Amino acid sequence: MQLVLEKRTERSNTIALVSPLIAIGLTIVTMTILFAILGKNPLLALHAYFIAPLTDGYSLQEIAVKATPLVMIAIGLALCYLANAWNIGAEGQFLIGAVAGSWIAVKTQGTDAGAWVLPAMLVLAAAAGALYALIPAICKVKFGASEILTSLMLVYVADLLLDYLVRGPWRDPNGFNFPTTAEFDPVATVPLLIEGGRLHLGSIIALLVVAAAAILLGRTIKGFEIRVVGAAPRAARFGGFNANQLVILTFAVSGALAGLAGIIEVAGPVGHLQPGISPGYGFTAIIVAFLGRLNPLGILIAGLFLALTFIGGEQAQIAMKIPLDVTKVFQGILLFYVLACDSLILYRFKLVLANRQVTRGAG
């Protein structure tokens, strides 16, 4: 007796809709077991993770703040992945964006520079992120080097560059030797939406990005090309679509979005440039992109959900001394289940008994 995979004659739309929910359900079951192994009350832990952050206004704002970079990066990654271009280095593009934008903030510090500072920072960050993402894209298109490896290697380079800058030339002279720049001037800071709150303009930008991506993918020829090149490369060649050009384009767009997310994070919630500005947003965004089925609206929902796990993880650490690494484990397991459930859209399980075959539909 054996369980084997069998290709479905057509993709299952039911499973396509419910698969993220099944994945989240399975993840929660797995986490319950993990909490029990760690000797924590699973019900209390799940409450701290998923319910508590939803019950007060401050945490709700914080979820939106955390979801902002995740959604922006994931939208860009989704474009890449749809076109079958594997940008894994969003974390590096995020950091380079943060560095490039901070350059203006640092150079104008204490001067009477006007309202142009923040827009200039945003533009420069997006441009820098795009250029940084173009390195692996060009290496891939021109030389055939694996974009997976090159984009990832550049994450470490970006991290070291940031580290050098805040420990060296950009260090705050009044910062007690901490590796950080001085707090940005108000003109170099992303404005808050609610006075005294946490929500900032970046969340609005993220929503605009989602809308723009939805229009691009659903309503334009370019979006159609991206989807065809990824899903049916042969058909795309016959259609005269230039796959290389799309690799360059999607990498540049995703780099720009990651860079923009980087400067918004630094000039927004953080307020200065320092190492460790990202708890792995660039990598978590990969999960967001897949959990959201590479669909802009789905990514918005998935981004909010993963932001919830970040906030819930922090609260669970404070309230129940659950290690922060549990959040990463949670995210990894979630991605596994999402991918596994997605497999059931195209395949179904079949139970093979010695000679007779019994088909068992999987949901």
Add this chain to the structure above:
Amino acid sequence: MELVEAIILSVLAASTPLLIAATGELVTERSGVLNLGVEGMMIVGAACGFGGAWLTGSIFIGALSGIIAGTLMSLIFALMALGLAVNQVATGLALTILGIGLSGLIGAGFVGERLTPAAQLHIPGLTDVPLIGRVLFGQDAFVYFSIALIIGVWWFLYRTRAGLILRACGDNHVSAHALGYPVLRIRTLAVMFGGACAGLAGAYLPLAYTPFFIPGMTAGRGWIALALVVFASWRPGRLVIGAYLFGAVTILQLHAQGWGVGIPSQFMSALPYLATVVVLVLLSRARTGGSTAPAALGTAFVPDR
């Protein structure tokens, strides 16, 4: 003279984990499977390896724990990528994310603890020969094992029938299946071998390289191992050269920092990563007229029944 010896010794030490992990991945990829989770399997191997050695006081048990941990991690990958035909790139990434989290959980209790590192060979007379004595006869077991491992893999791939079948699966899984070979079973074994090697390579770090565990101590070595397989054009012989070359770059930048070269340390630390990018570009460019990669690399196989 002593400086040269010291440099060669540290290059050997820095190259060994790269060589072990890359050897495992080479076998995995020759069977047609691209497992990008090397970094994740390595870091879990490091945490479990340290844990095993610290609890039992035995380096051997530590290495074994690393191997078992890496193999278990690779089984998750095999279940997903082979059992469920999930996209291998995405699955490998998931494995790395999971591994980083898991290693933090497992290693949390060991942070700050120290181990006696793995003993080094000492043959009176031979080991004391200047310059080459310690290089050849004064290493820990991991270093000798890594050399034996790559020779064994070369022999297996090119001199045995099983190796030929494994390569056949990597080049054309449909034909291999038509000839009656159990493609998925062979690939599962290859993935497990890759996991065992990655786990051992990870365990080497806290057991021999630095005698303590720090979260994230693999620092991208798993990814460099992946790049090395490309660098080696999927051939064991070139893998050895590549691993020692990369070890040398890592060590040279450390020494350059020590000599007080007027370059900020961060730029020197970035060298191995930049070197990887440059090498990937140069090699991919040099490879005109068809790639040497296993033809079926990274493609899912669902047998028709």
